[in-house]
Amino acid sequence: MTKKNSRRSFIKRATITSAVLGTSPYILTASNDEIIALKRSYDNTVYSANDHINIALIGSGIQGIYDTQSALKVDGVKLVAVCDLYTGRLERAKELWGDHLFVTRDYRELLELKDIDAVLIATPDHWHQTIAVAALKAGKHVYCEKPMVQNFNEGQEIIKAQKLSGKICQIGSQGMSSLGNEKAKELYEDGAIGDIVMLDMYNDRYSAEGAWQYPIPTDADPNTIDFDTFLGKAPKVPFEPTRFFRWRNYKEYGTGVAGDLFVHAFSTLNYVISSNGPSRALATGGLRYWKDGRNVPDVSITLYDYPKTNTHSPFNAAFRINFIAGSGGGGGFKLIGTEGEMEIGQNSVTVNRSKLNMVPGGYSMISFTEEMQKNIQKEYAAQENDRKSQLTTGKTTWQAPKDYKGAHYDHFNNFFTSIRTGGKTIQDPKFGLRAAGAALLANESYYKRQPVNWDPENMKLI
Template structure:
């Protein structure tokens, strides 16, 4: 049975919820796990090795469960020669995952770790892939960049809003290369759309729409529980981090996306894949100005997070983003970007430009096809990251895009859980209601 309490349960008012979120603090016993430095409090951040165009990049992996192993360890190891990289080290709190990674990578036992800080102490590691549970993204990313490592962070970038800006500020200060693991950012069609928007081909933006919908009769994220997971085979306290103290629970370990302590559900796991690309397609990704989100969980009740959700986001330019997500109905909405003069329709590896009727004499319909890469191309995602590490520039899922998308995701979660429409000020980084009341962002251990 779940150890968690539903924060939106009957009897908890919005005002009480806001106050609780504002005063919540991390559990002291877990705090030292998060904050213990690798190089000492008074030492300057490492600058890392200067990597030339032909230098081999040594990659470490923190979090080598399903996503970490299959998407990152396997793909990078199998393409070592193609990328001129070495899959050099791995870290995980579950011994079964460590052993699997060690065997597949073909490394000695001294190259796998239970504690990510040991991996970061290695001067030969140039870049770190972070595919942990969401609440560990920020601590590992920040410590990696402070240690001079470049980072690829699985989506969502962080669990909560404040630590998103911690990652952003650290990345800017250390000048490390960051890639977000929202793989559809690599699809060329979104970048083609951005060019068309900047060229004025569809006029002022009106609305972008997309969806990520599934139908899981047994409940989304109810993955099989590996019987080899025991209190002896996993560092449970480390896995919990600063989410709080609770008894060992295999359901939480393998099905953590169902629970608010560790994840924001559909928003972070599915809709992150749609929010990032549509922000790219706008031609000028902005911080949101207003976000509202609805959600229900009347069909799958074994969780904290909704099984059906809708997000509406306004941006300062007047552009609105609408994304729908579901794990109980697989029918989505057509992907399109609506402008005042024309509309862009997305499908596969192509973009169709169609004029709005009043502007038919000014804009010719046109199809742009064969736009590659297309689909979930993780090899392209890794190649883009390695290329920027060597040659400079910006990754397709760079830090400036990622922090803007993270604000949308974080405010959407807050909106749904607090039953509020929320406004964001990018200069002050403050969240308010429509009446001007400041709202403290959700934070641990909520």
């Protein structure tokens, strides 16, 4: 459907009387705020013990635990093994999930286990590609945390390994499968905001934990932590527990705020508007407050150019992160179009359509005679009456129900359903590389102190 025809379709549905509001989720009313419930139905199949998908966790840190807890809520899934380089996390895994677990500090031992169907990779970013490729070659399905890769040149190896293995590989930007994203995509394609002209994304934080100053256990030493393995391909340095437990603060192991936070936004944006990503980025920022040894910025602003495609007009995107926001924190993700704006969250979507003022006011009329002003006003009044008959205004929110299982659950449900049915995942390695690549452009521009260009179709720097 062309954008012009989809807009006409949206306007037609948006002007239907509110009497049928319950059966038409597309309606935008003219003046009142409306809240419409979103719905999600799930397969209620109960699986026997013989039909379980056996999973293993590689990297049992903060995100790894949250991933596993969400994965185990999906029926027919069983955790059988956990790998981590810190012995305290292996002990914690048994506290959480039972003494029956096979635990190891060597992920290769885990990949040799025949009863493991899929692995969850929640390691530091610089290990993603190595372990993902090894797991796919070992015949395991893979769920890999975002960003899929730490460097641009690592992505093609995962794409190749997934294709050769025939296994499912899902990238873990968990908001991707949310009710909010699903409804936002539907509304955008139906012309709810007209042509997109800008994206505004921001994430403000005001806490040590939010700035990645995670606690360090009192027993951290070279005996409890396999630090040399943690370093991997990164430069060799003496044992330093801060680098291990706060790895996000170092570009040698992580990808900074761009890889940690931008990539979620790019996943949603590219999904909603069916885009392959931006073509240019310009970043600035700096280390303003959390000068604790980290070598990545705690304030980051990046501007992106999106080229015109069959699914969207050319537009600009602004991404802003502030880890020392004296306002107290908050965040937002808003698509702004020629006829409205759409604020997207995992559990809700709000569309606000305003009236575009095309009528000149006193400022621009002052140089004309009184008679000419009347003639101009009459001409504009005729045009405005015609526009009012076509365009509705107002705000409508689509809200997930209170019993919604959540975006994280939905992402794992999509992953395991794809394994069982051989279907497509919502975030395969190609999609994952495009989202990661767009985010990594911010780092490339920041450290080079210049704009950088990207080929979103072929997923490479220009």
